[in-house]
Amino acid sequence: MIQSAMPTVAVRPTIRLTNRVSAMQESPTLAVLNRATALIAQGVDVVDFGPGEPDFATPHSVAEAGKRAIDRGFTKYTNASGIKSLREAVAARYNKRYGTSLAVEHVITGCGGKQELFNLALALVHEDDEVIIPAPYWVSFPDQVAFAGxxxxxxxxxxxxxxRPTLASIEAVATERTRGVILNSPCNPTGAVIRESELARIVEWCVSRDAFLIFDETYELFVYDGNEHASAARWIEQYPETVILVNSMSKTFAMTGWRLGYAIAHPDIISALGKIQSHSTSNPSTIAQQAALEALTGGNEDAQRMHDAYCERRGWLVPALNDIPGFCCADPDGAFYVFPEVRAFFGKAGITDSQSFASYLLDEARVAVVPGGAFGADDFVRISYATSMERIREGVARMRAALGKL
Structure with a gap:
């Protein structure tokens, strides 16, 4: 048998990544957290204030609905935008809360709120369009906009x-190229909750500028001290070409791993999102859809228990942090994060920024926090109180001891 000679290759082939991928940053929250995870895997006792997810289990009735979906063979493809009954449940929830008249054609479900935000960037952002994002911001907003051009x-x-975002701060950076605004309230990482009067002004401004407003309200039920969540849903029927809502099952129903979120918008926008989704993920998990349907049509008792626990933890944590010399921590109105300023520690023990501050805490106190530079605010760190009160107390004690050495 005659074997053909292998071709001689003078130069090895290269991997050519596109500019849009090369320009993207890996989630900058991961560096310190990956180190923390590695230490925990080695058996090191780390108090982890990093997670952006509830420390509660998915409600039992919701998990059971997912199991029933498997048992009943609900494991096939569905419409790329999600099953009709789930989309109807989303619309009904908003209609009940805000007096809207939304229908199934206004709703799309996807693999998390993050997917719908990404799809919206692809659908609405043209090359060189400017999109205004209040800072500090959730880490994925800028890269999603940039990826879309x-x-x-x-x-x-x-x-x-x-x-809190204000119209004045938005107007200060607007140009003739401004195409849209992205708001997140309650905010990750700061816990800020926008006031309804200010939101109304921003909505009217977007309408006057023919700019879209994407309103991410993933943490909507976690608002404290008698404050109320102001939702842009109040204007979605008056200005359907402008206002777009994004929400998620992840935080309210402790379903981060189920990957189920949704967007509410003008039917033409929903159609565009469905088109994009049909060529990427297709439908979200059929099992997660059934679980989400149960969550939306059942009671809110589990969410209320989470709310009350977060409120208690926050009430203890903020004054405890402010009692540590050098910390300056505002009292957040919502979400489950605090965002203290730590600039007073810069210049000590090699600490020059939020990244090195977080590294110092991990090395010296075995406490993991997220550097604020990841959110566009390098003088701050994010601390999640989505962990037990026992661990919160332990973590604060460790930080006090380690920072007291500086």
Whole structure:
């Protein structure tokens, strides 16, 4: 048998990644957290204030609905935008809460709120469009806009104003290329909750500028001290070409791993999102859809228990942090994070920024926090109180001891 000679290759083939992928940053929250995870895997006792997910289990009735879906063979493809009954349940929930008249054609479900935000960037952002994002911001907003060919522009908020976005800060960075605004309330990482009066002004401004407003309300039920969640849903029927809502099952129903979120918008926008989704993930998990349907049509008792636990933890944590010399922590109105300023520690023991501050805490105190630089605010760190009160107390004690050495 005659074997053919292998071709001679003078130069090895290369992997050519596109510019849009090369420009993307891996989630910057992961570096310190990956180190923390590695230490925990080695048996090291680390108090982990990093997770952006509830420390509660998925409600029993919701998990059981997912199991029933498997048992009944509900494991095939569905419509790429999700089953009709789930989309109807989303619409009904908003209609009941806000007096809207939304229908199934206004709703799409996907593999988490993150997917719908990404799809919205692809659907609405043109090349070189500018999209205004209040800072501090959730880490994925800028990269999603940039991946779509747009340019993220940051409107700075102030710790003295509890990081609430304002129309003035948005107007200060607007140009003739401004195409849209992305708001997140309650906010990850700051816990800021926008006031309804300010939201109304921003909505009207977006309408006047023919700019879209994407309103991410993933943490909507976690608002404290008598404050109320202001939802852009109040304007979605008056300005259907402008207002777009994004929400998720992840935080309210402790379903982060189920990957189920949704968007509410003008039917033409929903159709565009469905088109994109049909060529990427297709439908979200059929099992997760059935679980989400149970969550939306059942009671809110489990969510209320989470809310009350977070409220108690927050009430203890904020004054405890402010009692540590050098910490300056605003009292957040919502979500399950605090965002203290730690600039007073810069210049000590090699600490120069939020990243090195977080590394110091991990090395010296075995406490994991997320550097604020990941969120566009390098003088701060994010601390999640989605963990037990016992661990919160232990973590604060460790930080106090380690920072007391500086």
């Amino acid at each position: 747009g340019r993220p522009v940051f409107a700075q908020t102030r710790a003295e104003e509890q990081f």
